Amino acid sequence: MSRIQKYTFSTLLAFIFGLVISFSALAAAGGGSTVAVGYAGQSVDSITFEDVTVDAQYAPGGGYGSSEYSCAALVMKFYKAVYGFDVWNLSSSGSTPICSNGESFSRTDTPRVGDIVRFQDRTHWALVKEVEGSTVTLIEQNWGYYSGGGYVAAVDRTVEVGDGQVSFFTYSAYGETAAKIAEAEAQAQAAEDITWEQARENAFPDEEKISIESEDNLKLVALNKEIENVLNHSFM
Numbered sequence: 001m002s003r004i005q006k007y008t009f010s011t012l013l014a015f016i017f018g019l020v021i022s023f024s025a026l027a028a029a030g031g032g033s034t035v036a037v038g039y040a041g042q043s044v045d046s047i048t049f050e051d052v053t054v055d056a057q058y059a060p061g062g063g064y065g066s067s068e069y070s071c072a073a074l075v076m077k078f079y080k081a082v083y084g085f086d087v088w089n090l091s092s093s094g095s096t097p098i099c100s101n102g103e104s105f106s107r108t109d110t111p112r113v114g115d116i117v118r119f120q121d122r123t124h125w126a127l128v129k130e131v132e133g134s135t136v137t138l139i140e141q142n143w144g145y146y147s148g149g150g151y152v153a154a155v156d157r158t159v160e161v162g163d164g165q166v167s168f169f170t171y172s173a174y175g176e177t178a179a180k181i182a183e184a185e186a187q188a189q190a191a192e193d194i195t196w197e198q199a200r201e202n203a204f205p206d207e208e209k210i211s212i213e214s215e216d217n218l219k220l221v222a223l224n225k226e227i228e229n230v231l232n233h234s235f236m
Contacts, residue, residue: 029138029159029166034152037144040069044153047078047129047139049114050177054078056141058153063142071125074141075116078127082114083171084178090125093118096169103172109161111136111168117159118167128168134161136168 035044040059047054056074063069072090075097079087085101097105097116105116117126117138126140136159144153159166 029157031137032157033155034144034147035155037151037153045129045139045155047114047127049078049082050175050179052082052177052179054081056139056153056155058141058144058151060151062144062151066142069141071140071142074139075125075127078114079171082177083173084181087116091123093120093123099171105169105171108168108170111161112170112174114174115171116169118169120165120167129156135159136161136166 035058037044037058037060042058043055044058045056047056054074054077057069059066059069063071063073067073075090076087079085079099083099083101085099085103087097087099089095089098095118096107097118099105108115111117111128111131113128113130115128117128117136117140119125124140124143126138126143128136129139130137138157138159140154140157143157144151146152161168
């Protein structure tokens with residue numbers, strides 16, 4: 001087989017493979033559009049949740065098995081960025097996601113933005129980008145095919161809740177993001193760090209408040225009170 005024949009044969013295979021993947025994509029999910037992928041690390045979509053933005057990135061030819069561009073990589077990246085923990089067990093069409101912080105994921109029929117999407121007929125994972133009624137818009141990685149001589153990524157595909165094509169998983173502490181937890185911890189720490197002014201306010205009733213500039217002054221005032229009491233008793 002000549003080099004030209006090999007090239008033609010390879011191109012034909014890629015074209016047929018693209019058609020198969022494209023047909024499968026339409027069967028499992030509908031709508032959306034495509035974006036031409038020209039370089040590795042190209043951002044084709046994004047999701048913003050609790051002021052944290054995570055991009056869906058692609059590489060020409062797909063990202064199967066990649067720690068950056070695979071479908072599971074997007075899910076792991078999102079939860080690490082938003083919640084601060086790792087997600088495991090994104091391994092098959094029958095597995096349930098596991099989180100590293102002791103919380104859990106559970107299946108839900110009322111998906112929300114950021115929930116995990118598992119496809120039933122293949123090992124593919126995505127995130128809920130938007131929900132409108134029973135229609136769920138996806139954000140995903142490694143879902144593309146060859147078209148027009150190049151590789152394209154599918155963007156904004158949609159699935160229907162209850163159609164049996166996908167399952168949805170929600171985080172048990174949904175909304176308790178890393179930023180909110182850090183803020184709450186900071187507030188709790190601040191509440192424990194009582195300032196000298198606060199201690200002074202707590203030490204004296206409203207009708208007996210005096211101007212005290214430091215702990216030394218407080219001790220001096222106490223000593224003066226003791227001296228005053230001694231003197232008063234001496235002349236009685």
